[in-house]
Amino acid sequence: MTHPDHEKGEDSAAPRYIWLAETLKKRIAANDPPVGQLLPTEHALCETYDVSRHTVREALRLLAEAGLIVRRRGAGTLVISTESKAAFSQRLGNVDDLMQYARDARLTPERTAMVALESTMARSLGVAPGGEYMKVSGVRGVPGQPPIAVTDIYIRADLAPPVEKIVEMNGLIIEWIATTRGIATARVDQSILAGAMTEREAEALGCEPGASALRTRRRYYDQGGRVIALSDSVHPGDRFVYEMTLLREAEF
Amino acid sequence: MTHPDHEKGEDSAAPRYIWLAETLKKRIAANDPPVGQLLPTEHALCETYDVSRHTVREALRLLAEAGLIVRRRGAGTLVISTESKAAFSQRLGNVDDLMQYARDARLTPERTAMVALESTMARSLGVAPGGEYMKVSGVRGVPGQPPIAVTDIYIRADLAPPVEKIVEMNGLIIEWIATTRGIATARVDQSILAGAMTEREAEALGCEPGASALRTRRRYYDQGGRVIALSDSVHPGDRFVYEMTLLREAEF
DNA sequence: AAGTGGTCTAGACCACTGG
DNA sequence: CAGTGGTCTAGACCACTTA
Numbered sequence: 001m002t003h004p005d006h007e008k009g010e011d012s013a014a015p016r017y018i019w020l021a022e023t024l025k026k027r028i029a030a031n032d033p034p035v036g037q038l039l040p041t042e043h044a045l046c047e048t049y050d051v052s053r054h055t056v057r058e059a060l061r062l063l064a065e066a067g068l069i070v071r072r073r074g075a076g077t078l079v080i081s082t083e084s085k086a087a088f089s090q091r092l093g094n095v096d097d098l099m100q101y102a103r104d105a106r107l108t109p110e111r112t113a114m115v116a117l118e119s120t121m122a123r124s125l126g127v128a129p130g131g132e133y134m135k136v137s138g139v140r141g142v143p144g145q146p147p148i149a150v151t152d153i154y155i156r157a158d159l160a161p162p163v164e165k166i167v168e169m170n171g172l173i174i175e176w177i178a179t180t181r182g183i184a185t186a187r188v189d190q191s192i193l194a195g196a197m198t199e200r201e202a203e204a205l206g207c208e209p210g211a212s213a214l215r216t217r218r219r220y221y222d223q224g225g226r227v228i229a230l231s232d233s234v235h236p237g238d239r240f241v242y243e244m245t246l247l248r249e250a251e252f
Numbered sequence: 253m254t255h256p257d258h259e260k261g262e263d264s265a266a267p268r269y270i271w272l273a274e275t276l277k278k279r280i281a282a283n284d285p286p287v288g289q290l291l292p293t294e295h296a297l298c299e300t301y302d303v304s305r306h307t308v309r310e311a312l313r314l315l316a317e318a319g320l321i322v323r324r325r326g327a328g329t330l331v332i333s334t335e336s337k338a339a340f341s342q343r344l345g346n347v348d349d350l351m352q353y354a355r356d357a358r359l360t361p362e363r364t365a366m367v368a369l370e371s372t373m374a375r376s377l378g379v380a381p382g383g384e385y386m387k388v389s390g391v392r393g394v395p396g397q398p399p400i401a402v403t404d405i406y407i408r409a410d411l412a413p414p415v416e417k418i419v420e421m422n423g424l425i426i427e428w429i430a431t432t433r434g435i436a437t438a439r440v441d442q443s444i445l446a447g448a449m450t451e452r453e454a455e456a457l458g459c460e461p462g463a464s465a466l467r468t469r470r471r472y473y474d475q476g477g478r479v480i481a482l483s484d485s486v487h488p489g490d491r492f493v494y495e496m497t498l499l500r501e502a503e504f
Numbered sequence: 505a506a507g508t509g510g511t512c513t514a515g516a517c518c519a520c521t522g523g
Numbered sequence: 524c525a526g527t528g529g530t531c532t533a534g535a536c537c538a539c540t541t542a
Contacts, residue, residue: 015511041527052513057528073528074521188498194446194466194489212464212489214446237446237464246440267530293508304532309509325509326540508540514533521527 016051017058023049024059028068029082039069039077107151109138109166114157117230125154125217125230126189133230134160136173139204140233148240150204154230159183174220177228186223192216192242201234212237268303269310275301276311280320281334291321291329359403361390361418369406369482377406377469377482378441385482386412388425391456392485400492402456406482411435426472429480438475444468444494453486464489 014022024039033039040048045056060077063069071077115135122129133154141147153173155161159181161173178184193215202209214235220228235242266274276291285291292300297308312329315321318336323329367387374381385406393399405425407413411433413425430436445467454461466487472480487494 017511043527052515054514055512058511060528071528072521073519074526076521076527186499190496190498192444192466192494192496193492194464194487196464212446212448214444214466235446240445242444244442244444246442247438269530295508304534306533307531310530312509323509324540325538326507328508328540505542506540507542509538511535511537513535516530516532518530519528521525523524523526 017055018062020045020049020051020055020059021062024063025066025068028063028079031082033079035079035082037079039079041076107138107140107153109136111135111137112163112166114160115154117154125232126191126219127227127230131227132157136166146206146236146239147204149233149235150201151231151233153232156226156228159228174229183222183228185220185228187221187225189219189221190216191218194237197234197236205234205236207236207238214240214242216242269307270314272297272301272303272307272311273314276315277318277320277336280315280331283334285331287331287334289331291331293328359390359392359405361388363387363389364415364418366409366412367406377484378443378471379479379482383479384409388418398458398488398491399456401485401487402453403483403485405484408478408480411480426481435474435480437472437480439473439477441471441473442468443470446489449486449488457486457488459488459490466492466494468494 027033028039039045039060042053042056042060045051045060046053049056060069060071064071068079068081068083069077070080113135115133117125117127117129117131117133119129122131134157136153136155138151138153139147140149140151155173155177159177161176161180165176166173174185195213195215196210197205197207197213199209201207201213202211214237216231216233216235218231220230222228279285280291291297291312294305294308294312297303297312298305301308312321312323316323320331320333320336321329322332365387367385369377369379369381369383369385371381374383386409388405388407390403390405391399392401392403407425407429411429413428413432417428418425426437447465447467448462449457449459449465451461453459453465454463459465466489468483468485468487470483472482474480
């Protein structure tokens with residue numbers, strides 16, 4: 001068949017690989033190959049739908065991107081879901097963009113110390129107590145204006161930078177660890193909650209004690225699930241808003 | 253050339269298209285084709301690097317996924333960035349997953365009304381005042397326990413569902429609009445801030461007035477940037493935490 | 505009208521998985 | 524070891540952009 005204006009029923013306008021992807025998507029949604037089972041092989045799909053292998057692979061690529069299948073060389077194509085996940089996503093350049101601070105609202109470290117994470121702090125940060133960490137405390141904001149956050153960062157001791165380097169890193173500690181230590185952050189968990197400021201926090205931020213605060217806590221993990229660093233930030237409720245944009249991902 | 257164990261200097265183990273993608277990435281990073289300029293055509297790249305068009309396209313696909321280039325049929329391949337963006341992303345199944353409510357913590361509507369968005373409310377929600385909206389007010393939580401949020405939703409009047417449908421939609425209003433009205437949400441902006449509860453909110457949530465609250469405001473837009481709906485939620489600071497996970501995206 | 509990227513075919517060899 | 528998906532080639536026609 002030399003592709004003579006393919007006759008596919010309805011979607012005659014769509015490319016073949018898109019039509020094929022939609023067809024397979026419907027089959028999967030109808031449990032034709034149920035979750036946990038293998039899809040027919042590429043070769044079989046070529047024969048069944050009378051298309052080239054390239055077209056089949058293009059269609060399967062769409063299904064894989066949609067999270068419906070996983071493909072393993074030598075083993076086959078496994079159905080792992082009946083509906084496309086990840087309809088929306090927030091995309092960021094680096095983990096500091098997470099809070100979308102103004103570009104020059106960098107962290108100014110004020111104190112550093114080696115500490116063992118005691119249990120209260122560990123629980124509120126969501127990790128096991130007892131590890132050895134370098135604790136860096138500082139404020140974030142543009143010079144000459146009231147700060148927008150006080151931050152404590154706990155860096156795993158064996159990854160911690162020399163103290164004299166901290167200042168010039170300008171808050172990009174995670175990036176420094178990735179490039180210098182060769183340990184990249186693979187996952188970040190973030191918790192956001194509201195509460196009242198402690199006296200110490202209020203003083204550092206120039207607010208009244210008990211003022212409302214937005215508190216964010218983060219855990220940075222490497223590929224193997226080991227903690228790289230922890231952070232705990234407090235933002236004044238009256239002059240800080242955390243804004244984020246989620247985009248619908250392309251669907252086919 | 254019949255592919256005789258390609259000689260590429262170092263990365264001899266990597267596939268050609270990955271090696272090519274990395275090569276082009278370095279060139280772009282060095283402003284070889286600067287941002288705003290066109291990359292050589294696929295045909296030219298085939299000749300320059302002595303690979304097939306398929307291999308070139310596979311490499312360019314990686315660059316496009318990394319956000320370095322955009323490709324336009326007939327026009328060429330435009331360099332739009334020198335570094336891969338979107339190193340981290342938050343992936344969600346649907347917009348309701350945004351707050352990762354417990355599965356059965358659905359919205360229970362209590363009042364609905366058609367309203368014109370007055371200017372104070374419009375400003376705090378971040379849109380132009382004056383539109384006609386259906387306002388749905390309700391609480392969110394699992395039955396038999398104190399609610400975890402009071403929510404106001406403003407649905408653009410011409411998209412609003414019949415009042416009697418609201419209850420059975422179980423809070424999935426955005427999904428209902430997408431399937432029934434054919435208008436999908438393409439973008440969601442969310443603001444998160446901390447503040448004190450108003451008396452009315454405190455009563456609905458079973459808290460004391462002035463208690464700290466986590467407030468989230470969302471704007472739902474369609475593909476053309478038109479507002480679909482707005483929402484305003486207040487969560488008790490002492491029993492609600494917004495948790496999110498960001499994953500590093502695959503890099504090539 | 506010439507040139508671009510988008511789709512598609514029909515082959516081929518390879519690395520890997522599984523029995 | 525046979526069969527899978529991963530990579531790659533050398534062609535072809537098409538839809539679209541630009542001039």
